Amino acid sequence: MAExxxxxxxxxxxxxxxxxxxxxxxxxxAGTVARWTRGGSRVVYVLxxxxxxxxxxxxxxxxxxxxxxxxxxxxxxxxxxVDTVEFLHYEDGMVEPTLALRRDLARVxxxxxxxxxxxxxxxxxFSGQDYVNHPDHRAVGxxxxxxxxxxxxxxxxxxxxxxxxxxxxxxxxLFVGFTEHPNIMVxxxxxxxxxxxxxxxxxxxxxxxxxxxxxxKWAAEAAEGYPFSxxxxxxxxxxx
Numbered sequence: 500m501a502e503x504x505x506x507x508x509x510x511x512x513x514x515x516x517x518x519x520x521x522x523x524x525x526x527x528x529a530g531t532v533a534r535w536t537r538g539g540s541r542v543v544y545v546l547x548x549x550x551x552x553x554x555x556x557x558x559x560x561x562x563x564x565x566x567x568x569x570x571x572x573x574x575x576x577x578x579x580x581v582d583t584v585e586f587l588h589y590e591d592g593m594v595e596p597t598l599a600l601r602r603d604l605a606r607v608x609x610x611x612x613x614x615x616x617x618x619x620x621x622x623x624x625f626s627g628q629d630y631v632n633h634p635d636h637r638a639v640g641x642x643x644x645x646x647x648x649x650x651x652x653x654x655x656x657x658x659x660x661x662x663x664x665x666x667x668x669x670x671x672x673l674f675v676g677f678t679e680h681p682n683i684m685v686x687x688x689x690x691x692x693x694x695x696x697x698x699x700x701x702x703x704x705x706x707x708x709x710x711x712x713x714x715x716k717w718a719a720e721a722a723e724g725y726p727f728s729x730x731x732x733x734x735x736x737x738x739x
Contacts, residue, residue: 503724507683507735510538511672515613517604517643519594519635520550521572522701527676528617529579529694530687530718531731536580537690543611544576544584547600547639552591553704565591567703575700579693583611594634596621596641602657604646609665616670618643620678620734636677647673648738674733681732684725691718691729 514535516524524532524544532542551565569586576584587603594600608616621640623632647670650656654667674683687694691714698710715729722730 504681504684504732506725507685507733510535511540511613511615513541513543513611513613514615514617515543515545515608515611516617517545517547517639518619519547519633519639520553520591521546521568522550522575522698522704523619523636524617525575525694525698525701527619528674528731528733529575529697530690530729531617531674531685531733532581533579533690533693533697534685534687542581542583543607543613544572544581545587545604545607546572546584547587547589547594547604547642548591548635549586549588550591561591564703568701571701571703575697578697578700579690592635594638596638596645600638600642601645601650602660604643605650605657606660606663606665608646608651608670609660609668612668613670615672615674616643616647617674617676617733618647620675620680623677623679626679632677640675640677669738671738673736673738675736676731676733678732678734681734683735684721684730684732686722686725686727686729687718687731688722688728691715694718 518524549565550568551561554564619636619640621637652669695711695714718729
């Protein structure tokens with residue numbers, strides 16, 4: 500039997516979720532985000548791309564799918580109480596953990612000053628027997644960690660950000676999602692339906708498939724043995 504994870508029930512005053520594509524945040528952490536916004540947390544989403552390669556339709560352009568997916572992401576944010584979403588407009592499918600991306604992420608961290616940040620695990624290459632993790636997910640995870648520490652915190656890193664008026668900011672609570680090495684569990688029993696609603700907003704990606712059954716199953720399996728019905732897991736670090 501797997502060792503039980505600590506149940507994390509604190510609500511941060513502010514948070515930021517950094518992901519590669521529209522719908523990544525919904526799969527990774529939308530139940531937790533909805534719990535936090537219900538508790539008064541101010542949450543910002545940062546998307547490195549607009550997902551403009553996310554279609555197999557040969558008649559649609561990248562610009563069209565990008566515009567569609569941006570609109571879907573905003574609707575998904577609304578479902579879980581997120582009012583602010585930023586798109587960095589890197590090329591979908593071609594993201595690398597460059598210094599330029601690290602600087603751009605440090606800029607938005609300094610701009611919004613989140614207490615907590617949720618990012619994807621850059622070390623997760625595979626999951627189970629049938630999933631290869633998207634390279635953009637790994638690249639965004641790596642660049643995000645470098646932006647959180649030390650780039651957003653240290654004023655002498657990227658001095659051009661100081662020249663732009665962005666003062667250093669220290670993130671104190673780090674949550675790593677899409678990970679196979681979690682150490683905390685968040686009770687999302689009361690917000691699992693909002694997570695599903697937010698995923699349904701991504702109609703261009705869901706097609707005729709309803710994510711409800713799979714999301715309910717995953718979250719119920721995560722919470723098995725706990726005094727609640729559904730959970731999301733993360734690797735949590737309290738940063739010095």
